[in-house]
Amino acid sequence: MSQxxxxxxxxxxxxxxxxxxxxxxxxxTPKFISHHFPTVTNQxxxxxxxxxxxxxxxxxxxxxxxxxxxxxxxxxQLLQQYGLESFSPEGxxxxxxxxxxxxLHSFIQDDNIKVITPTISNSESFLTLxxxxxxxxxxxxxxxxxxxxxxxxxxxxxxxxxPLELYQREMVQYSSKQVGSxxxxxxxxxxxxxxxxxxxxxxxxxxxxxxxxxxxxxIKWVVLSERIKQFLIDNKIKEEHIFICxxxxxxxxxxxxxxxSK
Numbered sequence: 489m490s491q492x493x494x495x496x497x498x499x500x501x502x503x504x505x506x507x508x509x510x511x512x513x514x515x516x517t518p519k520f521i522s523h524h525f526p527t528v529t530n531q532x533x534x535x536x537x538x539x540x541x542x543x544x545x546x547x548x549x550x551x552x553x554x555x556x557x558x559x560x561x562x563x564x565q566l567l568q569q570y571g572l573e574s575f576s577p578e579g580x581x582x583x584x585x586x587x588x589x590x591x592l593h594s595f596i597q598d599d600n601i602k603v604i605t606p607t608i609s610n611s612e613s614f615l616t617l618x619x620x621x622x623x624x625x626x627x628x629x630x631x632x633x634x635x636x637x638x639x640x641x642x643x644x645x646x647x648x649x650x651p652l653e654l655y656q657r658e659m660v661q662y663s664s665k666q667v668g669s670x671x672x673x674x675x676x677x678x679x680x681x682x683x684x685x686x687x688x689x690x691x692x693x694x695x696x697x698x699x700x701x702x703x704x705x706x707i708k709w710v711v712l713s714e715r716i717k718q719f720l721i722d723n724k725i726k727e728e729h730i731f732i733c734x735x736x737x738x739x740x741x742x743x744x745x746x747x748x749s750k
Contacts, residue, residue: 505526509526528658547578576596582605611637628649633656663694
């Protein structure tokens, strides 16, 4: 009787930036072959000296919005620059995603402070929260540029909106040998449109662009939103090869990859 053919171990291209990329790598490697190539990096930027940070923190009409874990990481660094060891605003705190919420709790020392999160980890779900009506002013901690969905909606509703841009995204370039190894992967992770753009930019610079759709024809993609999925479809990735992971935490990503591997 012939033995069953051993199941192939999936090879993953993990493009998630620090610090979640390294954490995901540790979780992936026991079961999968995983290569970590972040395609964007977050570089901190200098703020104007007249940012009234402490005044905003002391105003109960202000609420704070954190759209991703990097925003929370950079904000903690900003607090330390202002001589503040913990985050305890008089107003509210909103986080998009459980990983962002968890990062905030690492420097919120008051157990009575609540961090409000939407049911689905995206801007559209955030804007449906009833708790938004409790505040007149909003500080959105964010990277430079990006979508203006939250800003536009709040301003249109008569709210005061203050963007607090703490970092800017820069694309990471890899060698042709490194990029060539990506095409041996069974699954590519793209947790934002910027990251997906970085993947395609590296591919187009190092590989004949006419061959990219053909080379990626059998590769599966794991993304975090319909917006990222649509970007991939616009770049000739087959819809049936794209899998959406509704939550942004690493455990949810691994669960989605597990489903692909079955």
